[in-house]
Amino acid sequence: MSGVRTFLGAPAVMLARTVRASTRDGVPWRESLAQLHELGGRSVWLVMSGMAFFGAVLVTIANSQARRFVGNVAVLGPAYFELLIRELGPAVSALLTASRAGAAHAAELSTMSVNEQVEALEMSAGDPYADLVAPRVIAGVLGVPLLCTLGTVAATLSAAAVAQLAFGVDGRAFMDPRYVDGWDLLAAFLKAAGCGLYIPLAAAVAGLKARGGAEAVGEATTDGVVAASLGCLLIDLAVSLAFQLLRL
Secondary structure, eight states: OHHHHHHHHHHHHHHHHHHHHHHHHOOOHHHHHHHHIIIIIHHHHHHHHHHHHHHHHHHHHHHHHHHHHTSOHHHHHHHHHHHIIIIIHHHHHHHHHIIIIIHHHHHHHHHHHHTTHHHHHHHTTOOHIIIIIHHHHHHHHHHHHHHHHHHHHHHHHHHHHHHHHHSOSOGGGGGOOTTOOHHHHHHHHHHHHHHHHHHHHHHHHHHHTOOSSHHHHHHHHHHHHHHHHHHHHHHHHHHHHHHHHTTO
């Protein structure tokens, strides 16, 4: 139970302290842009290539199911497209982002903690929450939804190409938006934005509490990636359940 409280409570406390410090000291926008490049620019190829493979796997599964139940893979295209937009696109893209950006944030912050750079920042009248955490949170909230959008596009194009080239059906069936509505887009955005908020907070919690040497950096990096990934899955589940309960 204490682990659950730490998993859920520590990022919430980190967010509250970051908001309070940013309100008092202001937000370093130049550093926020640098972190946006670090998160978005360096994750974009991982997310797009990973989602392209995921789209190929998705259409392969659809083809297998079509052969067993309906006989035509093109019939399943619109339903799979809605599933990709609402559920799989934001969730898998966020997980890929968490694996790279979460590790990078946790490793960087834990190295600063171990080398006492965070204490030096505090002694020079700086605030680690405003100067270190806030730029990463802003980058996550802005960058992860963009990465999820690009990842979903990559998966859609990959699925359409594989359907056309490998299975000989009209690939445009996997780009058919007949079942996609505004609630699907809202659910996808909430998942992406929630993951974008949680990933840097989880990494900061792991990184700023690191003490010791190289071993502590390794443990903090692992903890940051695990917490960020599990948090993305939890946010995906929470948003999906909320929309199901509201029948949206």
